[in-house]
Amino acid sequence: MSKTITVLGLGYIGLPTALLFAKAGHMVKGVDINKRVVDSLNKGHIHLEENGLPELFKDAKNNFSATTTVGSSDVFLIAVPTPLEKSIHVSDLTYVKSAAEMIFPHLKRGNLVILESTVTPGASEKLVIPILEKSGLVAGEFLYAHCPERAIPGKTLEEMVNNDRIIGGFNNESTLVAKNLYISYVKGKIHTVDVKTAEFAKLIENTYRDVNIALANELAQIAETAGIDVWKAIALANKHPRVNIHSPGPGVGGHCIAVDPWFLTENSSKWGIIQLAREINDAMPNHVLQLVRSLLAGVKDPVITIFGVAYKGNVDDTRETPALKFIKLAENEGFVVKCYDPHIKQFEYPILPLDQAVEGSDCIIIITDHDEFKKINPANLCMRRRNVLDTRNLLDHSLWTKCGFEVKILGTGTKR
Ligand code: SAJ
DSSP states (O other), X not given: OOOEEEEEOOSTXXXXXXHHHHHTTOEEEEEOSOHHHHHHHHTTOOOSOOTTHHHHHHHHGGGEEEESSOOOOSEEEEOOOOOEETTTTEEOOHHHXXXXXXXXXXXXXXXXXXXXXXXXXXHIIIIIHHHHGGGSOOBTXXXXXXXXXXXXXXXXXXXXXXXXXXXXXXXXXXXXXXXXHHTTTOOSOEEEEEHHHHHHHHHHHHHHHHHHHHHHHHHHHHHHHHTOBHHHHHHHHTTSTTOOOOOOOSOOOSSSTTTHHHHHHTTOSOOSHHHHHHHHHHTHHHHHHHHHHHHTTTOSSOEEEEEOOSSSTTOOOOTTOHHHHHHHHHHHTTOEEEEEOTTOSOOSSOBOOHHHHHTTOSEEEEOSOOTHHHHOOGGGOOOSSOEEEESSSXXXXXXXXXXXXXXXXXXXXXXX
């Protein structure tokens, strides 16, 4: 049955979710505190880059409108950011709290509130539900579920539709109503559970990935010392049916994997490997700088070019990108740093066109695995010195070598 749904937060998760519900026939109001986002959506423009989103927007437009204020609705869905206060490693739930504050004056008996934003275990019970109860209703009179988003940027729509979904309902009715809503577009299996387990499960998925990447990054550094190609070794190890080692790289970025482990451990003192993994991954930009130093030993007034400031390949997102730490470290050592990224328009540092970014440069450093970098013909690059450091094992190294480049690959013991 078609419902009225209010989605609070029109970012990387909220907007696609709102549009999927709209396309499925529900009447969706998208709410964002940023008036520019609201105006641009109402004029038919999308402010985000995501595969398939423009097409979905076209299909869903008739059932979707954007606004800055909340009104009455059958369902309220919270998809706002939950940042980390970096210096103290504590989650900042301000946006979730203010979304709940915006909802409670409009909450009626039988309405359903869904929290999709990632939160610390227990936050629904201790923080969100008490705010909603300021409506005069107690949980149970209104329905509540935590349904954590689990889609990967770059494949958001595909994963939102096809991935299994966790629904943590406050009571059976909450679970049932939420489940009936999600089946309007979710093709994956729906798993129902209590609220707190849903909060915890979401966090351990990303923590698993962070610890696995930290292992890969440690293996990369061991391999460099041992004179081994870690990429080859990992590919071989992964042929074992029960092994799945992730890839090393310049560090872990994005709003989720670099952040969620801290959400998980915030209320506990029982961590060790989780924090160690964070430290290993956070130190990767320092390691990359060491590799650059050895590649450019003896070069006076070195100029380097960063290929990719997005936190990962083929996305337009720079949140928590390891590129930023690397650039700051490099500048502190006197390197002049120039940046090129075909997906990014706005960044703390200017993003230059390719020819300007490499002009006068002594070394290219591949930080992000954008597909565009594979298509660059190294013969056409006009540089002062021809060095390239590939932290993602992305390029066709024999081609770059043929074009006169000194090639260094993170996680390999030998220069090629
Ligand atoms: N990275 C590596 N090595 C790897 C894989 C990733 O260094 O083998 C790096 C990436 O370059 C990037 C970072 O890790 O800097 C994170 O990228 P990612 O693609 O692994 O994940 P996210 O942050 O884009 O999305 C994750 C996903 N979680 C899982 O796959 C368990 C996604 O499903 C979640 O919805 C999302 O976090 C989230 O919102 O929590």
